[in-house]
Amino acid sequence: MTTRAGTPAQESDLIDVEALIKAYYDLKPDVSEPEQRVVFGTSGHRGSSLKTAFNEDHIAATTQAIVEYRTSQGITGPLFLGADTHALSAPARTTALEVLVANEVRVLVDEFDDFVPTPALSHAILRYNNAGNDDQADGIVVTPSHNPPADGGFKYNPPHGGPADSDATSWIANRANELIEGGLIEVKMAEPSAVETYDFRGHYVDDLENIIDVAAIKKAGVRIGADPLGGASVHYWQAIAERYELDLTVVNPDVDPTWRFMTLDWDEKIRMDPSSPSAMASVLAHKDEYDVLTGNDADADRHGIVTPDGGLMNPNHYLAVAIDYLYQHRDGWKSDAAIGKTLVSSSIIDKVAESLGRRLWEVPVGFKWFVPGLVDGSVGFGGEESAGASFLRFDGTVWTTDKDGILLALLASEIIAVTGKTPSQLYTELTEKFGDPVYQRVDAAASKAQKAKLGKLDGDAITATELAGDPITAKLTHAPGNDAAVGGLKVVTDKAWFAARPSGTEDVYKIYAESFVGEDHLRQVQEEAKKIVDAAIAD
Incomplete structure (x- = not known):
């Protein structure tokens, strides 16, 4: 049986954007049907408007529930609101804004009306909350991450800046479904007038020099190709290139809600997964043109690393290399800062941790488990087998408490600049020491x-x-x-x-x-x- 995995998307694979957005407003969920309820997974509520799983009523009710939740928790600071490039993200962001404004929540949206990657939103929350303000900020990012183009997603990040825990998401989902069942009578909505803005991109990009050795990358002349895969990082990569004078090319700057430029994933669906060889096939075609080539998903919380000698790295392999490198090149971290990994990540990480004399901190699946350790510096690095990770600044303080695909992609360039070897070569060296799993x-x-x-x-x-x-x-x-x-x-x-x-x-x-x-x-x-x-x- 032939498969179209890894081949360019065809016209028949593309979504009808107009129909998708029309369904967002026209279809009304029946929460007695399980598939039409608000349900928060590990990364928020996700679904398609065409299946009555992500519609205006869902977002209005969920936003109202978040307003009530933050009030119950005494959260009175600003709420940062961002969205990715999925077709449903813009209307959902508008709905959320209408509810937040009606409830007199101080909302901050992007200064340039740009897309906002998940790590930039986490960075903004932490920047505000670590600045000595009397109140606490939180945020909403409208994204289904790497999911197909027909999906929408809605995620709440409380004041710690990372994904909300299950206690919070259960309460929010239950309350949202109550509000929908009650006909949205208790949901406040108003036309937004003047809304405050925030330079997500500028603050994030300017701060990168405090966590990545950009001077070493520039000095070494590392040739970087960055492919946003049509996602929210598109303008961030250009800003990074200009701010730090790097030899960095944005391989594909196109943004198209149908993602017609993608190659099909393993199941012949369009999916922006930077760790999938099938989804990254068009990117891999350029692997010999750069010292390192990177990809990000739609909200830039995941990374894909491509080297000329190794092709697309297995996420587990890159995590092992990143950990081995960082704990030998970050003197400002606590001497007992642990290595965080999920239960289903490769055991070669265990062997790397042992060789470094560092404590391994193994947690269930879900990045939320790394949040407390990243906040207090007791965990230097937290990573998931699904190509998501974050780590501490040079001085051992928190950077983001959500996954940062831009950061991990840039780290690959630092590794090349400092060691003179690609991450693929360094992984081979690890397997020579510890075995090749x-x-x-x-x-x-x-x-x-x-x-x-x-x-x-x-x-x-x-x-x-x-x-x-x-x-x-x-x-x-x-x-x-x-x-x-x-x-x-x-x-x-x-x-x-x-x-x-x-x-x-x-x-x-x-x-x-x-x-x-x-x-x-x-x-x-x-x-x-x-x-x-x-x-x-x-x-």
Whole structure:
């Protein structure tokens, strides 16, 4: 069977932008239908207006719920509001603004009416809250991240600047659904008049010299190609090039809500995932033209790193290199600043941490877990296997508490400038020291009941004592770093591990697995993982 993955999008793949926006205003959700309710995942509420999952009523109600939530929490400072390049982001931003203004919330929007990347919004919140003001700011970023063009997304960041925790999002979602069910009678809306502005881009770009050695990049003459993939970072990259006089080319400055310039992802959908070889195929065609080529998703919280010698790096590989480099080149960080990783990230990070003499802080999936450590400097770096990370400034203070794809992309250039080696070459050196792991994520079918059971599983439910011929050394349902429930299971041996988590959107569970032995061993781990999990969640 032939696949169109990695091939240019065709006219039939493109969304009808006019129909999408019309549906945003015309279709009214019925919250008795689960698919039409406000539901916050790990990164906000997402859905398509065409499926009555992201419509004006959703956004009006959710914004009103956020107003009520921030009042209950005593948050009285400004609310920073930004949006990415998805077609539904502009109308949703307008709806949110109408509700915020009617509720007399002090709102700050972009000074140049530009798109606002997620890290720039996080940076703005923290900048305000660390400036000694008597009140506290928070923010909303309108983005479904790397999701397809027909989707919209809406995310709340409280005063710590990172993703809201599940207590906050559950309250906001429940209240929003109540408001929709009540016919939006309690939702205030007004036409915005003069609204305050904020230079998200200027403040973010000017501050980069306090976290990235831009002088070294300039001196070394690193040739950088940056592809925003049609996302919110588009004008930021040009500003970075000009502000720091870098040899940096914005490979594709086009912004088009249909994303007609993208190549199709693995499932033949348009998806702005900078860690996907299929989605990045058009970018990879330029890999020999630059010392490093980078990509970002629509809200620039994810990164993709392309080198002439290695092509598109696996996100786990780059995280390991970034950690190894940073902890040897950041003298201003606390000597006991831990290395933060998610439970499903590569174990080569564990080996790097051990070699650096640093504590490994392993947490469940979700960047929100890194927020407290980044705020107080006890965690120097926090990274996810899905190509999202952030780290501290040179002086060990917080930069962002949300993922920053622009930052991690720039770090690749610093690494080249300082070491004279590409991140791909440095990863090869790590594998020569620690072994060369093989990592893959696959899906396995599961009913809703089975997924629910997996999400609440206890390690004692696993009776197996061996995995792929090796003794099981750990059965984890709580993360070692903070003892938080992982919403699934991780099983570990000395040579391999697997983790299983239920999907939030499909009738499957995800199996993440890694082997330090090889491909055949990984297949064996995956097969046995499925048997172990299926036995534990059998109806």
